[in-house]
Amino acid sequence: MLSEKPIIKDIRVLTEQFIPRRIIHRNGQLQEIRDNLKPLVDGEIPRHSFLNGPPGTGKTCMALYIVDELKAEVPISSAYINCWSQPSRFKILYSILQSFGHNFLHRKGTPTDELIDMLKLKMRNKRAVIILDEADQLEDDKVLYDLLEMEGICLVLIANTETIFYQSDPRIRSRLHSINRIRFRPYSTLEISDILKDRIEFGLVPDSITREQIEKIGEESGGDARAALAILKSAAMDAENSGAEKILDSHIDKAVPKSKSIDMDKIIEGLNTQQKILYGIVKSSGEISASDLYEKFKKISIEKGEEEIVDRTARKYVERLEFLGLISSKGDGRWTVYKVVG
């Protein structure tokens, strides 16, 4: 190890998963969600919440924060599910049960209805908060109906778009009618700076970053706290690795574009090998026609010794990549071309 002074005191504080010990600049929303959940404490029926706003506006962070707060007060169960990685009804119910301490001997073939019965059994005389993050990625909103129907469950739905429930089943819509929609606007540069300062206090050693630099990150982030934190973390790590005593402007400049691809990396990690190959081909090709894509895919799969996959499955994978927002298609029929988003 180098003997230079460290810059990072606690890296966890700089990650988006970290739940801060206080929430700043979101008091209105905080109180609203608290009010929705409060009946849970008194043994009454709580109100479901729908947190809605662009990425990095504190939705997930706040939901987790409030659940922690509530759990300190009353014995309730909670589950946090990200619908990006768990988009199907089956997977969501499965992860909820796991969060509630249900031990599965890994079983793929469990009927979904059976999961519901298990969950109902678990929920007997119990209360729970279930956070469904990225709820606009749900493949099947029937799971909402399942959960809304169950007693003792309070839902906190999180999504970037406002319109996710418009095409839902009327029965789901009517049940969601009373859901409390809470809007999250992008942070101002000043607010981002405050959030960063709050984290820096615990995450970095004192005086390793200037006020001007914090403001610069705030500007670069475009009101997205997640991006701002990613820039800060990346710059701090870079500075420390290069043996600098403080964070320099150059470290920040270098971190800016890097932070933009972090979300994507996470999604890509969740893909299977073939899906990764497909994505890689589209990415390296700029624009590629469907036939070229499948041809190349076949070739590379064989080279890599991957299991061969029928073309329909490859198309399903491409569908999935498109659904995840990793690639986009243009034109139709045989003039379809794919390219990566962004």
Next chain:
DNA sequence: AGTCCACTGGAACTTGAGGAAT
């Protein structure tokens, strides 16, 4: 106007994991 063709996507079917019954 008719045919071709490269691609899409729905639907029925198969496969494999793993619990339940015997």
Next chain:
DNA sequence: ATTCCTCAAGTTCCAGTGGACT
């Protein structure tokens, strides 16, 4: 231990689509 069963994921089959070509 063996057979049966259910389900999700993958596969097979094929009708539909719409610009290009004759």
